Amino acid sequence: MKKLGLLIITLAGLLPAQEKKPEKLAPYYPTPEIVVEKMLQLGELKRGEKMFDLGSGDGRIVIMAAQKFGANGVGVELDNDLWKQSSEKIRSLGLEKTAQIIQGDVFIQDYSSANVITVYLLPTSNDKMRPVLEKQLKKGTRIVSHDFEFAGWRPEKTVTVEDDGEGRSHTLYLYIR
Numbered sequence: 001m002k003k004l005g006l007l008i009i010t011l012a013g014l015l016p017a018q019e020k021k022p023e024k025l026a027p028y029y030p031t032p033e034i035v036v037e038k039m040l041q042l043g044e045l046k047r048g049e050k051m052f053d054l055g056s057g058d059g060r061i062v063i064m065a066a067q068k069f070g071a072n073g074v075g076v077e078l079d080n081d082l083w084k085q086s087s088e089k090i091r092s093l094g095l096e097k098t099a100q101i102i103q104g105d106v107f108i109q110d111y112s113s114a115n116v117i118t119v120y121l122l123p124t125s126n127d128k129m130r131p132v133l134e135k136q137l138k139k140g141t142r143i144v145s146h147d148f149e150f151a152g153w154r155p156e157k158t159v160t161v162e163d164d165g166e167g168r169s170h171t172l173y174l175y176i177r
């Protein structure tokens with residue numbers, strides 16, 4: 001019996017990352033549109049560049065990246081309803097060629113082609129994402145984080161955005177790897 005338990009534990013450890021239960025890194029809380037625009041401006045997102053939004057919610061960052069900045073936007077979203085909703089919005093706007101949402105876990109994607117990464121997760125989530133990004137990102141990739149810093153990285157710029165809609169200010173951190 002003890003041997004069987006040991007075998008199960010060993011096999012579980014050998015499961016590929018994709019089969020492990022994804023961790024919910026933050027609740028859904030959308031970035032106001034005015035702040036989305038500032039994030040993409042701060043990241044100096046250019047036409048034809050590739051950007052990823054980690055935990056893309058209703059897809060607003062990816063959609064603006066494609067629509068207003070002419071970039072190729074990819075969102076990664078764990079929640080099935082949000083994935084569906086954002087994919088439908090992209091289809092209805094005719095942006096399928098330059099915007100897409102992957103339904104999945106941010107931990108197991110390939111970000112090596114990214115020019116810009118946007119993030120609105122929690123500080124502990126940034127701690128967990130940091131080694132993944134450090135391993136994968138090419139030199140010069142810009143990372144823009146909404147409200148929460150990446151501990152251990154020094155921001156190139158820190159910007160505060162006043163948002164009348166929510167009545168609070170938002171802090172944006174720009175990192176260049």
Ligand SMILES: C[S@@+](CC[C@H](N)C(=O)[O-])C[C@H]1O[C@@H](n2cnc3c(N)ncnc32)[C@H](O)[C@@H]1O
Pocket residue numbers: 022023024025026027028029030031053054055056057058060061076077078079082104105106107119120121
């Ligand atoms: C604070 S919201 C930000 C949404 C969007 N990026 C924005 O700024 O408007 C965080 C999002 O991350 C998603 N999320 C949480 N953990 C995730 C994971 N492990 N993989 C993919 N998405 C995740 C949540 O479902 C939620 O939609």
